[in-house]
Amino acid sequence: MPEPLTPLDASFLGLETPNAHMHVAWFGLFDGGGLTPSVTRLRESIGGRLKHTPKFRRRLAFPPRGMGEPFWVDDAEFDIRAHVTTLGPKTLTRQQFEDMADGLLSKPLDRNRPLWHVYLAPRLEGGGSGVLCKMHHALVDGKSAVEVALLLFDMSADAQPEPPGDWIPEPEPGTARLALQALERDARESFRAARDLARLAGSPGRGGGRIADTLRRAALSVGDDVLRPAPSSYVNVPIGPRRTLVKHRVQIDDLLAIKKRAVVTLNDVCLAVVAGGMRELAMARGEPPIPLKVMVPVSLRTEDQRDALGNQISFAFIDLPVQESRPMARLRLVNQQTRAFKDSGRAEATGNLVRGLGILPPLVRDRAAKAAGSSRIFNLTVSNIPGPRFPLYMLGSQLVEAYPVVPIPEDHALSIGIFTNLDRLFFGIYADPQALPDAADLPGALSVSLLQLDQASRQDGSTPCTRPAGRISANGTIPAAATIPTVHV
Secondary structure, three states: OOEEOOHHHHHHHHHOOOOOOOEEEEEEEEOOOOOOOOHHHHHHHHHOOHHHOHHHHEEEEOOOOOOOOOEEEEOOOOOHHHOEEEOOOOOEOHHHHHHHHHHHHOOOOOOOOOOEEEEEEOOEOOOOEEEEEEEEOOOEOHHHHHHHHHHHOEOOOOOOOOOOOOOOOOOOOOHHHHHHHHHHHHHHHHHHHHHHHHHHHOOOOHHHHHHHHHHHHHHHHHHHHHOOOOOOOOOOOOOOOOOEEEEEEEEHHHHHHHHHHHOOOHHHHHHHHHHHHHHHHHHHHOOOOOOEEEEEEEEOOOHHHOOOOEOOEEEEEEEEOOOOOOHHHHHHHHHHHHHHHHHHOHHHHHHHHHHHHHHOOHHHHHHHHHHHOOOOOOOEEEEEEOOOOOOOEEOOEEEEEEEEEOOOOOOOOEEEEEEEEOOEEEEEEEEOOOOOHHHHHHHHHHHHHHHHHHHHHHHOOOOOOOOOOOOOOOOOOOOOOOOOOOOOO
16 A cells, blocks of 8 residues: 655655765775675675565655655565665775775766665775665654664674565556545644643643643744854855765764763764864854854654654754853853753753644745755754664674764765764764865864863863864874863863
8 A cells, every 4th residue: 555755754865966866875894704795695685674664665655746655665676776785896995995985976876776785895904894775754753763774684694584474566556546646645734733732721721731831842943053054154155966974983982981971972072072063163164153053953753763764853953162162161062052942842842833734725835944954044954873782794794884974965075974883983074075174184173172071071071161172184183381271161
């Protein structure tokens, strides 16, 4: 039976343009511990698990124009050989693999087929192999993409492939059936909205309070998050289709030590490190280090939804304190905002607003989605995606590096994805290399920012804040005359 896309899932289709491709992706490197992987064995491994992710055999089908979002329908011509392919039998250098990956990330997924693709580089110079996995944002959010990875890859080095099982695609629905399904979907959405309002109003006492509270939180969400414009920034310029994925990794223990000393969350530390990195980048460009309004996806996924695909997310909008020279002050400012966001209940309110798009006319929905992705609303996305703290394997080889790709809409030249696995934290810096060639300098800037924050957190509470933070030289050392100050909050 055709399965409708949610308004949020469909919004990522509406945001896609020839220059802004809405796929999420993972760039992974594996050690040479197992046998050299072959594309045949990888197809067998993934094919045996597709029964756990039926949407991976489904494609988009569109109702008549003007009748709303598309549906997921079985692809009767599904062939895993079109979705799991090799980047050639010859040995590649890591640079060659990265260049190939950048080229593949610069192209949209084919909407006539299921919206995912896995590319295998079976042999890398020096040993090991590489994988690039692309999935459309209409199919997965960041957290469910991790769950998909857990289904596609192995929990142990000696895992055996599952039998594929039987799959018989449902007959492809015709235009008339899709039109009828679209009418039924719109009727259900309208009825659900009316029912929810009636339920809230059913109790004059408690219901009235719930309505008032819902409206209050929705007003906070719109007023603080949407209507407050983002500042003009060098990261918000027209973009083309080319992409590059710049990679940076750190030991997670360094960030966890800061987290413990400062009594904040790991996400707060990550955002503060990004703030310092963007400050370094701005000053290197000769730009004023102004605050940046960042969109931070917030998972609304419950435990019983952990294996479900689609998007179960809301959005937090945080003012990244790029203007603040003191590392601990940056961290405190980030922490104050994230705590206020959690305490306000705005995540749920924003989620309700997004779900409410379903009762709007299709043209209004499309315009709302494009407005929400504009540079007027936010400067860049920073997405922290918690990964498993245990090893992952592919055909006996262990995953050693994994960099996430967070898509960028029009007029956004940069996004930053963060992924954790075992004792490592990986920054995927995704950019248009022509619109923002400086993205290549962000790994060094992030290293400087982390070093500053680490030293400041060690001194916090013992060294008074008396002068601006010292600059760190290109080799990562701190000039003798400089001190890293702290701030007392």
